[in-house]
Amino acid sequence: AEEPFDLGRGPLLRATLAKLGPDEHRLLLVGHHLVLDGWSYGVLLEELGILYDAAAQGQEPELEAGDSYVAYALERATQERGAEYKSALEYWTKQYADGVPVLELPVDRPRPPLRTYAAERHDYTLPAALCDSLRALAKQQHTSLLQLLFTSFQVTLARITNQWDLVLGVSAAGQASSGRTGLVGHAVSYLPVHGKLDPAAPFASALAQTKGQLVDAIENQHVSFGSLLSELSVPRDPSRMPLAPVSFNVDQGYTQRGFTGLRVESWNVPRAYDVFEIFANLVDTKREIVIETQFNRDLFESATIRDWLSSYEAVLAGVVANPQQAPRDLPVLTDAVRQRVLHDWNATETAFERDTPIHGFFEQQASRNPERAALTFEGKSLSYGELDKRANQVANLLIARGVGPEQIVGVCVRRSSDMIVAQLGVLKAGAAYLPLDPTYPAERISYMLEDSGARFVVSRSDSIGALGTLDAKVTPVLLDKEPLADDTRPNVKLTPANVAYTIYTSGSTGKPKGVLVEHGNFANFLAGMDARLSLSTPGVWLNATSIGFDISLLEIFGSLARGFTIVIHSDDSGPEFALPALLAQKVTHFQCTPSQATLLLSDAKGRDALAGVKELLLGGEAMPVDLAKQLITVLKNGRLINMYGPTETTIWSTTHAVTQPEGSVPIGKPIANTRIYILDERGLPTPRGAIGELLIGGAGVTRGYHQRPELTESRFVKDPFADGRMYKTGDLARLRADGAVEFLGRNDHQVKLRGYRIELGEIEVALRTHPAVHEAAVIAREDRPGDKRLVAYLVAQGEPTVGELRTFLTQAGLPEYMLPQAFVPLAKLPTTPNGKLDRRALPAPAQDSSLGVGEYVAPEGELEQGVAEAWCAVLGITRVGTQDNFFDLGGHSLLVVKLAEAITQRTGKPVAVPDLFRFPTVKSLANYLHVGAATNTGSAQRGNERAAAAARRTSGRRG
Numbered sequence: 001a002e003e004p005f006d007l008g009r010g011p012l013l014r015a016t017l018a019k020l021g022p023d024e025h026r027l028l029l030v031g032h033h034l035v036l037d038g039w040s041y042g043v044l045l046e047e048l049g050i051l052y053d054a055a056a057q058g059q060e061p062e063l064e065a066g067d068s069y070v071a072y073a074l075e076r077a078t079q080e081r082g083a084e085y086k087s088a089l090e091y092w093t094k095q096y097a098d099g100v101p102v103l104e105l106p107v108d109r110p111r112p113p114l115r116t117y118a119a120e121r122h123d124y125t126l127p128a129a130l131c132d133s134l135r136a137l138a139k140q141q142h143t144s145l146l147q148l149l150f151t152s153f154q155v156t157l158a159r160i161t162n163q164w165d166l167v168l169g170v171s172a173a174g175q176a177s178s179g180r181t182g183l184v185g186h187a188v189s190y191l192p193v194h195g196k197l198d199p200a201a202p203f204a205s206a207l208a209q210t211k212g213q214l215v216d217a218i219e220n221q222h223v224s225f226g227s228l229l230s231e232l233s234v235p236r237d238p239s240r241m242p243l244a245p246v247s248f249n250v251d252q253g254y255t256q257r258g259f260t261g262l263r264v265e266s267w268n269v270p271r272a273y274d275v276f277e278i279f280a281n282l283v284d285t286k287r288e289i290v291i292e293t294q295f296n297r298d299l300f301e302s303a304t305i306r307d308w309l310s311s312y313e314a315v316l317a318g319v320v321a322n323p324q325q326a327p328r329d330l331p332v333l334t335d336a337v338r339q340r341v342l343h344d345w346n347a348t349e350t351a352f353e354r355d356t357p358i359h360g361f362f363e364q365q366a367s368r369n370p371e372r373a374a375l376t377f378e379g380k381s382l383s384y385g386e387l388d389k390r391a392n393q394v395a396n397l398l399i400a401r402g403v404g405p406e407q408i409v410g411v412c413v414r415r416s417s418d419m420i421v422a423q424l425g426v427l428k429a430g431a432a433y434l435p436l437d438p439t440y441p442a443e444r445i446s447y448m449l450e451d452s453g454a455r456f457v458v459s460r461s462d463s464i465g466a467l468g469t470l471d472a473k474v475t476p477v478l479l480d481k482e483p484l485a486d487d488t489r490p491n492v493k494l495t496p497a498n499v500a501y502t503i504y505t506s507g508s509t510g511k512p513k514g515v516l517v518e519h520g521n522f523a524n525f526l527a528g529m530d531a532r533l534s535l536s537t538p539g540v541w542l543n544a545t546s547i548g549f550d551i552s553l554l555e556i557f558g559s560l561a562r563g564f565t566i567v568i569h570s571d572d573s574g575p576e577f578a579l580p581a582l583l584a585q586k587v588t589h590f591q592c593t594p595s596q597a598t599l600l601l602s603d604a605k606g607r608d609a610l611a612g613v614k615e616l617l618l619g620g621e622a623m624p625v626d627l628a629k630q631l632i633t634v635l636k637n638g639r640l641i642n643m644y645g646p647t648e649t650t651i652w653s654t655t656h657a658v659t660q661p662e663g664s665v666p667i668g669k670p671i672a673n674t675r676i677y678i679l680d681e682r683g684l685p686t687p688r689g690a691i692g693e694l695l696i697g698g699a700g701v702t703r704g705y706h707q708r709p710e711l712t713e714s715r716f717v718k719d720p721f722a723d724g725r726m727y728k729t730g731d732l733a734r735l736r737a738d739g740a741v742e743f744l745g746r747n748d749h750q751v752k753l754r755g756y757r758i759e760l761g762e763i764e765v766a767l768r769t770h771p772a773v774h775e776a777a778v779i780a781r782e783d784r785p786g787d788k789r790l791v792a793y794l795v796a797q798g799e800p801t802v803g804e805l806r807t808f809l810t811q812a813g814l815p816e817y818m819l820p821q822a823f824v825p826l827a828k829l830p831t832t833p834n835g836k837l838d839r840r841a842l843p844a845p846a847q848d849s850s851l852g853v854g855e856y857v858a859p860e861g862e863l864e865q866g867v868a869e870a871w872c873a874v875l876g877i878t879r880v881g882t883q884d885n886f887f888d889l890g891g892h893s894l895l896v897v898k899l900a901e902a903i904t905q906r907t908g909k910p911v912a913v914p915d916l917f918r919f920p921t922v923k924s925l926a927n928y929l930h931v932g933a934a935t936n937t938g939s940a941q942r943g944n945e946r947a948a949a950a951a952r953r954t955s956g957r958r959g
Helices: 038-056 069-079 083-095 128-140 145-161 174-178 203-219 225-232 302-321 335-342 358-368 384-400 417-428 442-452 519-532 552-561 579-585 594-601 604-611 625-635 709-715 760-768 802-811 861-875 893-907 913-918 922-931 933-943 949-953
Strands: 005-009 013-021 024-031 119-126 165-173 188-196 246-251 278-284 289-296 373-377 380-383 408-412 432-435 456-459 475-478 499-505 513-518 540-543 565-568 589-592 615-618 639-644 654-658 674-679 692-698 716-718 725-735 741-746 750-753 756-759 773-784 787-796 822-825
Touching: 024 038, 038 165, 069 174, 083 225, 119 302, 128 145, 128 302, 145 165, 145 203, 145 246, 145 278, 145 302, 165 174, 165 203, 188 203, 188 225, 289 302, 302 335, 358 384, 358 417, 358 519, 358 552, 373 384, 373 417, 380 384, 384 417, 384 456, 384 475, 408 417, 408 442, 417 432, 417 456, 417 552, 417 565, 432 442, 442 499, 442 513, 499 519, 513 519, 519 552, 519 654, 540 552, 540 579, 552 565, 552 589, 579 604, 589 594, 594 604, 594 615, 594 625, 604 625, 615 625, 625 639, 625 654, 674 725, 709 716, 709 725, 741 750, 750 787, 756 760, 760 773, 760 787, 760 802, 861 893, 861 922, 893 913, 893 922, 913 922
Parallel strands: 165 246, 246 278, 373 565, 408 432, 408 456, 432 499, 456 475, 540 565, 540 589, 589 615, 615 639, 787 822
Antiparallel strands: 005 013, 013 024, 119 289, 165 188, 278 289, 373 380, 499 513, 639 654, 674 692, 692 725, 716 725, 725 741, 750 756, 773 787
16 A cells, blocks of 8 residues: 555645555545534535546536535524524423433443543444334334434433433534535534433334424524523533433435446544544445444443444334334343343352251261361350250250241340350251340340241340340240250251241331241352352351341351351450451451441551451442452452342342452352342343343242231242242342443332441331321431431421430330431421422431530530540531530441541540440540540550440441
């Protein structure tokens, strides 16, 4: 090839000719949009053909005089002062009288704070047969191909975003509307067509609606896009293109004119920069339709655009097959994509020991390695053999009293070796254990015992008090009082379908609900963990989670099944104070919530402790990217794994090994014999990247809810894509390009807070039983980064204090993690036009205490003022009084470590974490620091590594 030859080069137009071979040349035309638009290129190419033919024949070219752009511009200026312009402006303002919808495209990368323009292009060709069918359908429906393609594109966007009220931009050529077909220049009008689609009406109805909208938009193109933005007063977001960030255009393609003796092909050159987030230019070659798609590469991956264009093809094929289908029912996946999403990415079939019960895995280890340390607690160890015998004794005692399969037995033992002995004993007896954390309110424990139908509860003298007054039908079995003698291993026959344990979760109707988990569910879970974690070489696993939460089973029975040693944390030291065990016991495996990991990182000892961890498992909350990056650095040679799974599908259902987090941290891919689906509200698979509800199928799906057949039937539904059932999680998620799942929050009023799954309805029901409360609403807010909290809104008679309300909720049986951190009084709860509670309109709590906590008394003296300043900094409020209670103002145990540090910084006096629970008011703590702290300087540091027993009632830990 010869060197390219510049035919002309100016600031607004460049032309370069390259010879690629004896009979092949390429002409590159580059023009600034100020002087050229798409129509103009057609005019230029037509005239260039005429010039070529004339030159080839040695003749003078005959070109008609070009249309004057000056005349066109003057005509537009005149129109903007006339009645036609006013009428057009009235049309557009009426289109947006009810507001301007914002198109929320699911992006692959975080949206930059300032809008960017870097672009890539992906071309997608629709099959010729489909294109022929579309042309035939357009004729049948008495519409144009443009209108058919446009409406289908609207539907595709609606299905991707789940927004049926959206704006899609189209370009209109001013040359056509003005009659100046030979005009060269920028004469494009950008028209933001506002489409309100009815997802349930036939597609043909949407097509008729769009036809009218497009015609009206083109007739009213006299208003420029910039002028319309000014008239509509569209709020400007510097990260987005306003009003219509997605543009749609149909180009009739190049029709050769002139160039006699040559075969001419035309291409649109990809642009490195583009104004739009997505610009779809459909080029109709009269045989195929090529979709030239420019997209913002700072927002989207090419694979995302490719899949969305395949969704567009699927919608078009569905429209051709049946134009009477409702848009919400049209297919959005081609057969190839459907196979990948539903089956290829769910190909997790793995053999597992289905017939081995939970305790059977432990017994295998006890038989092989009886001398190996099974667990340690407060410096004392139990070997696998010793633990096996003690659990056998409990099991034989229960069997002698009639306990057997399908019975539920309560376990209420403070954190200790006996806690695990009791759990294993119940399992070995063939029964299902019901975990009853002694730190829970007695009312909640009583409810779980009654609802479960448990007739026995295994406990100890130091824990039985947590049960309150036992029903006469419930018999306590006290491990420190009963004669435990027979340590022969029981031989109770169990099947994989026998229930192994019952975990109670928060309930939207105001009452917790028990999930029945079978032995086969756990056996499959263990196989899944074998494939994702390093369990083949036994190490040391820290058990810091309450047995009331199902992830404790991985720490206890998962580790015992693989020969690990468990380090048990005592009642007065939750995961946020886990440093002593991590440091002293050389823990290799640890799981906690992101909130707890953040606290560990805030302390030098915590960072040192994490450095030795081989695998750190985070779950229960979304993992922030910044936290993931910090943890990867601190872990050194260890692995960071993000975990996800509801109790109803057996502990963890997906995992993701975090290596180079960018944008967001996915929850990963399904474990063994587990299927993950992202479905829309019609139960149809969503396009990749589109938001839908996450449903889980496979061997981990549990039996359902105890004595809740209707609830079980509504949440555990038939799997339409495979054998068995699937569980509707209520979580919103989407699929990434590699098949990993990205968690996006809840689709109902359930929230995850500091690892806890909380039904807001349960709190609301409890609040409404207060005699002074008429109405109540509870939401989770994050008004400060990293400080997500529960806020209750009340319509009440009088002003009950925060302390009174928190005490009332505790007495109603709510555990500490479900107590709101702020209470906001309102004259009435905001509602939507149809009378429903408008949760989005609930205001942020004032910085000062929102409900009365007593008369404000200003701090006096340096100590009180220093303590008060520390409170304000940690709680994010402007003032506190000397009688205010830290926990009534929204404090919780995850904040007390920060508070201790803040107080020490401001007062110069070390304070132990337990002291913050003992002295929860500014005045009481200041008095203590003045009188007693001086003699406790040496113990403050140690105290900060342990929570006081009082912390049990205020702990925000997952367990």
